[in-house]
Amino acid sequence: xxxNIPVSVCWFRRDLRLHDHAALYHALKAGRPVHCVFVFDxxxxxxxxxxxxxxxxxxxxxxREVKQALExxxxxxxxxxxxxxxxxxxxxxxxxxxxxxxxxxxEPDAIARDATVAEQLAARNIDFHRSKDxxxxxxxxxxxxxxxxxxxxxxxxxxxxxxxxxxYLRAYPTERYFDHLASSPPGALPDLAELGFQPxxxxxxxxxxxxxGAATLFADFVARIDRYQQARDFPALKGVSxxxxxxxxxxxxxxxxxxxxxxxxGPGAQTWLSELIWRDFYQMLLYHHPHVVNHAYKPQFDGLAxxxxxxxxxxxxxxxxxxxxxxxxMRQLNQTGFMHNRLRMVTASFLxxxxxxxxxxxxxxxxxxxxxxxxxxxxxxxxxxxxTGCDAQPWFRIFNPVTQSKRFDPQGKFILxxxxxxxxxxxKFIHAPWLLPRxxxxxCGIEIGRDYPAPIVDHAVARAKTLEMFKRASG
DNA sequence: TGAAATGTTGGGGCG
DNA sequence: ACGCCCCAACATTTC
Numbered sequence: 080x081x082x083n084i085p086v087s088v089c090w091f092r093r094d095l096r097l098h099d100h101a102a103l104y105h106a107l108k109a110g111r112p113v114h115c116v117f118v119f120d121x122x123x124x125x126x127x128x129x130x131x132x133x134x135x136x137x138x139x140x141x142x143r144e145v146k147q148a149l150e151x152x153x154x155x156x157x158x159x160x161x162x163x164x165x166x167x168x169x170x171x172x173x174x175x176x177x178x179x180x181x182x183x184x185x186e187p188d189a190i191a192r193d194a195t196v197a198e199q200l201a202a203r204n205i206d207f208h209r210s211k212d213x214x215x216x217x218x219x220x221x222x223x224x225x226x227x228x229x230x231x232x233x234x235x236x237x238x239x240x241x242x243x244x245x246x247y248l249r250a251y252p253t254e255r256y257f258d259h260l261a262s263s264p265p266g267a268l269p270d271l272a273e274l275g276f277q278p279x280x281x282x283x284x285x286x287x288x289x290x291x292g293a294a295t296l297f298a299d300f301v302a303r304i305d306r307y308q309q310a311r312d313f314p315a316l317k318g319v320s321x322x323x324x325x326x327x328x329x330x331x332x333x334x335x336x337x338x339x340x341x342x343x344x345g346p347g348a349q350t351w352l353s354e355l356i357w358r359d360f361y362q363m364l365l366y367h368h369p370h371v372v373n374h375a376y377k378p379q380f381d382g383l384a385x386x387x388x389x390x391x392x393x394x395x396x397x398x399x400x401x402x403x404x405x406x407x408x409m410r411q412l413n414q415t416g417f418m419h420n421r422l423r424m425v426t427a428s429f430l431x432x433x434x435x436x437x438x439x440x441x442x443x444x445x446x447x448x449x450x451x452x453x454x455x456x457x458x459x460x461x462x463x464x465x466x467t468g469c470d471a472q473p474w475f476r477i478f479n480p481v482t483q484s485k486r487f488d489p490q491g492k493f494i495l496x497x498x499x500x501x502x503x504x505x506x507k508f509i510h511a512p513w514l515l516p517r518x519x520x521x522x523c524g525i526e527i528g529r530d531y532p533a534p535i536v537d538h539a540v541a542r543a544k545t546l547e548m549f550k551r552a553s554g
Numbered sequence: 555t556g557a558a559a560t561g562t563t564g565g566g567g568c569g
Numbered sequence: 570a571c572g573c574c575c576c577a578a579c580a581t582t583t584c
Contacts, residue, residue, distance in 0.1 A: 312555085420555095421555090424555070463555090472555075472556085473556095473584090474584090475556095475557095475583080475584040476556050476557075476584085477556075477557070477558095477584085478556065478557080479556080479557060479558090482556080482557070483556090539558095542557085542558085542584095546584060549584095550584090
């Protein structure tokens, strides 16, 4: 690449697609040849304890798809491995770039990283253009009448919906400017092993990756969105969109999803749109209150006297608490990297309010395991369940794991998918197997305490204890 | 985006 | 027939 031709760099991060991509659109439209780059950032990857990580594999497949698509257009994706803070300014300088484009990221670590990159680019006299892309409304776009960020979801949602119009839902027509992609021979793609990772069961799970995978899942969901409201709370049903990993890594743009929900209408689409608004809400909240990463949003709940029993925590992680729906949810997470949203609430409530374990322990575990892990949503969800958060559920609201099980998995169909030990357990006892009389246990071959764990806590006792714990912190 | 405790009502069994 | 008890069903309040 002759250094006298000014070029641009488009830095892909959590936006692994080529269509409706804000940064790519702005880069291409500026007219200079655009070099696309992705960095497997050791600053992030080195912190992953488990070197068989479904997310790295998901990203790898998605990056490969973007790269192949760019190569069909006569360009390529430069795939680097190292510290993004150093590599991006280096690459930009090396290519003789006049500008670097990327999309906003609202996580504290990402903000710090981007600030470093901004400094280094400025020192080299290279422009750094950043765009909103991963949310509909970011940071200060939706504020209260008093000009402050919302602290309660419902009024936020109302203001969000009021502000919404065609403008915010339109797609960036990147494909119109693809002829501005820098022409380039195909580049190299380090394989998983070179990145220091091992393959997972992602293939076995038939997880659709990349832009094409996102399109497949989206089409599948669109066909059943009318049933979303009725079916979404039942983990045994195919009720939810399963798009969360794609939304996380940007293989599908949020605008396409919000657009569909908004223009389709109906109770299913409206309920789903509301979930997308929760996502914006938590991103906005994290941006304004980065302290939530390590602390309760409500400071008085930083003083909760947690029990933090390590044996109970291990049982919770492994799906061996003796509460069948809780265990099924945790095993789904361990085996697939996904957990149904209803079960995220049930298992989180159980950890915090039945086991009295610090919500941060659970948050960290989900962060390690979830394919769709997103700091803002995960933290927001945990603080909601733990009652420590912004617009969280009241602290005295405690889920009964058995009642939740009866209500949301009435036939125990989901439980049996992940807790096969209970295969021969009579339906009546599937939600609370320890109530199975000893004689019945022998008859159907499930000895509680041997074939399936006895409950590690008594819910009624735990509930009273937790109410005390919260009362002391809030009093 | 609850659950449990407590209060109220009304029907039926029964002396 | 009547009062009394029991308790299910529903409503309210409390956590």
